[in-house]
Amino acid sequence: MSISGTFRLSVFCFFFISLFSENLFCLDESSGELSKSEANKEEAILHFKKGVEFYKAKDYAPALAEFLKSFELQPNWAVRFNIGICYMETGKILEALDEFQKYLEEGKERVPANRRKEVEEYIKKIESKIGYIKVESNEDGAIVSLDEFHEYKTPLSEPIPVVAGVYSIIAKKDGFIPFKKEITVATGETVTLNILLKPVQEE
Known part of the structure; x- marks a missing residue:
């Protein structure tokens, strides 16, 4: 450009x-x-x-x-x-x-x-070169990282714009097991990411 x-x-x-x-x-x-x-x-x-x-x-x-x-x-x-x-x-x-x-x-x-x-x-x-990730989570206050560089906090009111590609997602919150997933986002596509955080079981 x-x-x-x-x-x-x-x-x-x-x-x-x-x-x-x-x-x-x-x-x-x-x-x-x-x-x-x-x-x-x-x-x-x-x-x-x-x-x-x-x-x-x-x-x-x-x-x-x-x-x-x-x-x-x-x-x-x-x-x-x-x-x-x-x-x-x-x-x-x-x-x-x-x-x-x-x-x-x-x-x-x-x-x-x-x-x-x-x-x-x-x-x-x-x-025309980007896509979007729509984040949905069962827990507010979770920290969501994309490729360990960009961090966001749930709930997110708007989809996250990203350059088309493959992303490693990690979501963390105290007292919950970390959520990990890899997603692919194509140009013009909005991918919905459903984050389900499960509580850590106390022994």
Whole structure:
């Protein structure tokens, strides 16, 4: 899912401008010095600029780190687009999906029509590569791990999005025998995982 050079530059020019467009800082008039909020904004802009330069050099991992730091210092809905693009370029499509969805949700009517269409296309492409795991359990408060990397706690209100593939599932809760199962998830498929935890028998 690479982005063309011309489009890439237009993307970052647009969102760099948008970073300045909102009232994100204030002056401490009593001292005449930068307030903490404005100081954060200045640092956020520096990280944003570094992110743009790294991205233009096709160095996507450090670009992602810089955009994430910029967002941490000064949360701005528009920067989520940049973060999402970098996640795509580094192969982290689930994280990209999450950022693009939040970008549309938080930006609402402020998202230009052409940009909304582009983001919706990215979401559509990502969704064509993933499936979902719907977790059902007889016990609330159980910790469910996928391949020992991602953890969730029951009950889960929404299915878990995953890249199509085979997953080792382990569910644990104090006082219960661990539940283990391997499942295969195909693209566009929602697999229901029924977790039945049995109490440990006291001797």
